Amino acid sequence: MSLRIIKPGILDTVQDGGRHGYRHLGINPGGAMDSFSAGLANALLGKEGGAAVIEMHFPAPHIVFEAPTMICMTGADFSPELDNIPIPLNQPVIINKNTLLTFTKRVWGACCYLAILHTFSIEKWLNSYSTHLKAKAGGFRGRALQKGDVIPFVEYYDFSDLLGEKPFCVLPWKVPVPERKRSVIQFIKGAEWDLLTREAKALFGKELFTMAPQSDRMGYRLQGKPLKTSTKEQLISTPVAFGTVQLLPNGQTILLMADHQTTGGYPKIAQVASVHLPLLAQMQPGATFSFSEVNLQTAERELWQQKHYLQQVKSASQFKIEKLLHANL
């Protein structure tokens, strides 16, 4: 019982809710770039938000399922197809064995998540399934998935009653795919926000930033009008976070993403609100957006509400799946 990579994508890695508890050793948590979509894929299958998923970028992989599987895909729309028939995002699908999953074109977004009902039968590294590419540890052998890789599953489910001879069957529950409009990214002032001149502060909240080509899972280089500081004080290294906006000496900024280093010596002028990190995760080089300040309490509340929503989706889905599995016995 497993899935097999027939053709690898440009960057497919096993990720989960992150490797927490080791930042003080320089080991950053990593995990899904778009933690909301990853959490949603799991929730729709009744699983814990932080369970292991496969994070894919475009071009995406060709995957064959060697056993009957229930899957759910969320995040970017890469036009997923099972045996050449389009299937929806944000909706669980039961697949028969030897069915081929392909992605024909990128419609929107940068990373797509594949969750499965089963548990991946791979080892954790320091308590997490997330792939740490730099350390070459965790996930599937510490690296991106390659042609021929087989990821085994723990459980076996017999969906033959529901499938019959069909290659797949889309299940009736789903969540709507959100409206995709121009992004305004909420931020909280950073610890070194006040190093910026008054003009720079105004500029930061107004100007349009562009995601530069030198952007990856570690961080995004942003292009915009240079931001000036009122002092030239050198900073010593301090801890940073996913979403920290660092100011470079030349007035440009770097936005730290999922694989960021644990510490840094550049001024931290802003911190992206957690609920807006998924929006950034779905951007591609060339994307433009602006920043808008939000107060801390609002950001906390929105974070709580997002997590709460995923819990509710999980509970509802769990119930439906249990009914389905019991009806099948």
Next chain:
Amino acid sequence: MAEPHPYQITSLGDAALLVQFGNTIDEGINQKVLQLFRKLQALQLHYITDVVPAYSSLAVYYDVYQLLQKEKGFKAFEFVAQLLKDILHQPTAEEVQSHNAIEIPVCYAPAWAPDMEAVALQKNLSIEDVISLHTTPQYTVYMIGFLPGFAYMGKVDSRIAVERHVQPRLQIEAGSVGIAGLQTGIYPLTSPGGWQIIGRTPISLFQKEQPSPVRLQPGDKVQFYAITENEFKNY
């Protein structure tokens, strides 16, 4: 109530906060950071997911959903900030530092020390002097960051304190021992980097297969000692 060292607590986004004691590399301040780090670790609070000590600051990462599950109406940041203030105002017993220094062998031979000549020249010293000044002090690991297991150690003798390269190298081999200002460190993985490389250690600072994959921890004491090229090759 003990008077703590002056500090400032600011948010680090909506899921973490930062306690800052200053902007200097100072052994006394770093000890305060490490004391706070150890106290927080010992508490093992389920809603705190990470605690990271740095030179003069410390970050606490927390799970907002877990925190606000219990008691709605208060702010997660304020709750955790208050916890930290309470700890900082507790009297602290003088810590008995009974660490033995960890001894780390370093080969300073030219083949493993691409920046040694330039450092010696810049500081008007012989290479033997540079080696002697690097191996004499017992260094403290102030913090770990940048890479898994990259220990920032100090303080380096000012006579060999050289600034990092303006243009970082694209590739520094794992085990390379370097200097940047008053800091010394060892690259645990092959990586780009800007530190001035004066030697190489045969020891692994990071081993993913080990249950404890990182060799050095914040607060450790380190002593370098010179080994010959032959000893290095046969280590």
